[in-house]
Amino acid sequence: MNKKGLNLRISERRLNKLRLYAASKEKTMTQLVEDWIDRLPTPEIGNSSAIPSPVNPAD
Secondary structure, eight states, X not given: OOOOOOOXXXXXXXXXXXXXXXXXXTOOHHHHHHHHHHHSOOOOTTOGGGSOOOOOTTO
C-alpha cells in the first residue's frame, strides 16, 4: 500500500483530546483518523457534486 502524509492544524486542546482518546482506546491517532474516514459514505462515481472543489484562500 502506498502511504501519503496528511498535515492539519488544530488547536492544542483538540490535539491533546485526540491523544488522550487514542491512548484510552489503545490506538494511534492515525488509526482513529483512518477509522473515521472509513466510516464516511462512499461518493457516487457519476456525482460531480460529491467531489469538493479546491479552495484557494488567496481568493
